[in-house]
Amino acid sequence: MIKTHQLISTALVGAVVLGGAPFIGSQDVSATELRLAHFTSPKHPMDRLFMRPWTKQIAKMSGGKLTVKIFPGGKLGKGPRAQFKRAVDGVADITFGLQGYTSKIFKRTAMVELPGVAANSNELVKKMWAAHKLMAPEYKRVKLLAMWVGEAPVFMSRKKPIRTLEDIKGLKIRTPSANQSRWLKALGASPVSMPINQVYRALETGRIDAVLVPPSVIKSFKIGEVAKHYTTGLAQAFGRSPFFVVMNKKSWNGLSKADKALINKTTGAEWSAKATAIYEKAGAGGLNSVRNTGKHHIYAFSKADQAKMKAILLKARAGYIAQLEKEGVPAKAILAAMGSGS
Numbered sequence: 001m002i003k004t005h006q007l008i009s010t011a012l013v014g015a016v017v018l019g020g021a022p023f024i025g026s027q028d029v030s031a032t033e034l035r036l037a038h039f040t041s042p043k044h045p046m047d048r049l050f051m052r053p054w055t056k057q058i059a060k061m062s063g064g065k066l067t068v069k070i071f072p073g074g075k076l077g078k079g080p081r082a083q084f085k086r087a088v089d090g091v092a093d094i095t096f097g098l099q100g101y102t103s104k105i106f107k108r109t110a111m112v113e114l115p116g117v118a119a120n121s122n123e124l125v126k127k128m129w130a131a132h133k134l135m136a137p138e139y140k141r142v143k144l145l146a147m148w149v150g151e152a153p154v155f156m157s158r159k160k161p162i163r164t165l166e167d168i169k170g171l172k173i174r175t176p177s178a179n180q181s182r183w184l185k186a187l188g189a190s191p192v193s194m195p196i197n198q199v200y201r202a203l204e205t206g207r208i209d210a211v212l213v214p215p216s217v218i219k220s221f222k223i224g225e226v227a228k229h230y231t232t233g234l235a236q237a238f239g240r241s242p243f244f245v246v247m248n249k250k251s252w253n254g255l256s257k258a259d260k261a262l263i264n265k266t267t268g269a270e271w272s273a274k275a276t277a278i279y280e281k282a283g284a285g286g287l288n289s290v291r292n293t294g295k296h297h298i299y300a301f302s303k304a305d306q307a308k309m310k311a312i313l314l315k316a317r318a319g320y321i322a323q324l325e326k327e328g329v330p331a332k333a334i335l336a337a338m339g340s341g342s
C-alpha cells in the first residue's frame with residue numbers, strides 16, 4: 001500500500017499592478033513511502049544488516065522522494081508462512097520470507113535445497129541467479145527484488161546428541177520445507193514441519209527431538225538457550241534454504257520510472273549475494289557462541305558418514321527430479337543452468 005504525500009510550497013514572486021492581482025508561483029513535490037513487512041525481530045541480522053541499510057540507501061539516492069518503512073515482528077500480520085501472500089494481496093508493499101514455508105508454490109526455486117548442487121552458500125546463490133529465468137514463473141504475481149540462500153544447516157538437539165548417521169533414525173526433527181522433509185525421511189528421521197518462531201518452544205517441551213537449521217538461529221531465535229548438542233558436517237550433502245524479498249505488483253506498477261530504476265539498481269543478484277554473506281557470518285557467530293561454554297557440545301560427522309549421507313541423498317534427489325519432470329517442472333534444465341548435472 002503506497003502512501004503518496006503531496007507537498008506544496010507557494011512563494012509570492014511579486015505583484016505587478018496590471019489588473020490588480022499578484023502573480024503566484026507554486027511547486028509540487030511528491031514523496032512515496034513503501035511498507036516493508038517481515039516476521040523477525042528488529043535485531044535480526046536481516047533487518048539490521050540487510051533491509052535497513054537498503055531503506056537508508058533508497059532514501060538517500062532519491063533525495064527523500066522514495067522511502068521504505070519497515071514493519072518488523074509481524075506488525076502487518078502474524079505468521080511467517082503468509083509472507084508471500086501478504087505481498088501478493090498488498091497487505092504490505094514489500095515482504096521478506098522463505099519459499100520453503102509454501103513449498104508447493106516454489107518447486108523450481110526449492111531446487112537449491114537439493115543435495116550436491118554447490119559446495120558452499122556463496123556459490124549456490126550465484127547458481128540460483130544463473131537459473132533465475134527458469135524460476136521466474138513462480139514470481140509472476142509479484143516483483144522479485146531478491147532471492148538468496150542461507151548458510152549450511154546443522155543438527156541441533158536438546159537431549160540426545162547426534163554423532164553418527166545411525167543417531168538420526170527415528171528422531172522427530174523439525175524441517176522448514178517439503179524438500180528437507182524428503183531428505184530427512186531418506187536418512188530415517190521423522191520430519192516435523194513448523195516455522196522457525198515455533199522451534200524454541202517445541203524443542204523445550206520435547207515436541208521435537210532435534211532441528212535441522214542454519215546456525216544463525218542459535219542467536220537470532222535464541223535456540224542456544226534450549227539446544228545443547230550441535231552436529232556439523234552437512235555442507236557437502238545438504239542444500240540451503242532459500243529466501244525472498246518481493247514487492248506487490250500494483251505497488252510496483254504505481255511507481256514512477258525514476259523510482260523503478262532506483263529499485264532495480266539497488267536490488268537483484270548483487271543485493272542477494274550480500275544477504276547470503278550476512279547469513280554466513282551470522283551462522284559462524286552462532287556456532288562460536290556455543291563453543292567452550294561448558295553447557296553445549298559441538299560434533300562433526302566423520303568423513304565416512306558424510307560420504308554415506310551424500311550418497312543416500314543423491315539417490316533420493318534422482319528420484320525427486322524424475323517426479324518433478326512428470327509434474328511439468330523443468331528440473332533437469334534448472335540443474336543444468338545451475339551447472340549441477342541431473
